[in-house]
Amino acid sequence: MSNVETEPAELRCGALVDDEGRRAGATVEVLSAREVPLGGPRAMRVRRTLPQRARTLIGAWCFADHYGPNQVTTSGGMDVPPHPHTGLQTVSWLFSGEIEHRDSLGTRALIRPGEMNLMTGGYGICHSEMSTPRTSVIHGVQLWVALPEEHRNAGRDFQHHVPEPVRIDGAEIRILLGSLAGSTSPVRTFTPLLGAEITLEPRAAITLPVDTAFEHGLLVDSGDVRLLDTVLRPAELGYVGCGSDALTVVNESDAPVRVILLGGPPFEEEIVMWWNFIGRSHEDIVRAREEWQAASDRFGAVEGYPGGRLPAPALPNAIITPRRNPPRR
Template identity: 80%
Template sequence: MLPARDVPLGGPRAMTVRRTLPQRGRHLIGAWCFADHYGPDDVARTGGMDVAPHPHTGLQTVSWLFSGEIEHRDSLGTHALVRPGELNLMTGGHGIAHSEVSTPRTTVLHGVQLWVALPGRHRDTARDFQHHVPGPVRIDGAVIRVFLGRLAGDVSPVRTFTPLLGAEITLEPHATVTLAVDTAFEHGLLVDRGDVRLAGTPLRPAELGYVPPGTGALTLVNESGAPARAILLGGTPFDEEIVMWWNFIGRTHDDIVEARAAWEAASERFGTVEGYPGSRLPAPALPHATIRPRRRR
């Protein structure tokens, strides 16, 4: 079991999120390298999400909501809404910028923000944006929405650069479901609500359970008298070392230095986000040390 830690997100108008990846005990699950879980937040009290334009390199962002609505703008010219049960996936290989703002009609904001590391041969790929609305799959007291990869007979059409699985699973009270999975994958289950037992390990909300490769079936048990919900992540082990700092993923310290300098210089590498009513986020200062690669654990 991997616990979460509270992290402020988004500069001066920061909202607090619960981060389970990366952490000291585990940096990656497949190519999943970052997992933030937030809400349910009463927007009237917290102010909601307001993340000014900021850059990304070497990764894909995966946005998934349980409630609320977020306005997405990026330097491709995309202007889209993130809604519950709908996947927005943005690819920022060589460089992209975007902003994320909860809409005025949002009352409760609740969801996850996930990142996927791009493999070396694709880490400079062009900017891209994909949207997908997975249909519900019902099996053994569970409702499953597969937004990436394949599970329970459903397959997402969304392109990824390594084998991945991403799915929302809602369990009825006291339900047990056993799901066939790829034995080459490692898996993580991030619990949103309820008490869920995964492969014999009890998990509480905001905790992440881990199952190594070699398992062909995962059994999830809702141990409570109310519905439970979780996000299942999986993928083949990502064997490349990555350097991850702020919103950048590279392979060396110099990759990060170059990306930061390009962002601060307003380089065309990241383009411009149109329509955001404010300034973009400045990059933080670099550490006074060489940024070391994150090794698999």
């Protein structure tokens, strides 16, 4: 998915620490989403919880869009023209609907509920995404992962994974990336990560052992959920810093609820993020934008999309300046 804001925020991101350089403890910070149109004024709208001023990274997770359930006849569905990425991986996960993915590797894949697609756009890749004609309701998440310096110019790649559900204590868990509840995803990543969908039965509670070196985020899709001692509402994301060896999640409602759990060790590198590019400097972003606008070989081309490429927005009239996570008080 593209960040199609006409004035995307420029971000220089770093890990969250307190005044003495210690990472945050095991309290829950609630992050609210903001609505963003996925295209023009009549386009489908998404709820974005990462990045924002309060937080820019959870582990290497640097972008989270949550959308739907949207009636395609009303919202127009998803139609994102070919657009570029650098320095990141995209994770696509649907709850309902179907999306056709095409990329400059020559991949043509369908994204369906319960099937994860992970695309690596290190040095450069481009792709398009369209909901298919048989989709009536579209609902899901699009997530990005920042690549570390050692691998930020990695070659293009595409992985498809259908996780087997794990059932425990009134919960059904699907592990997209990393390990949880005794199950491990085979999908390759460049930093340690956790990504999982958890569905809880009415009033069910689950305590999950987690890595104390990880910070975590819990994105609520439906229902009211208690994370540790904090209730999270739909579309909110609860952040928990490093140090916890277990997370307790409770369904506070009389209907099933669904959440997405993200995690990873704090991403220590400082990155610059603008539009669909992640680099290490303002100059990296300027160069990537120029090469996309010039249709250079860096990004390749998407074949079969019924339309043109998505042009890059204008750069800000200033050098990109740092924007960091605030220290925990």
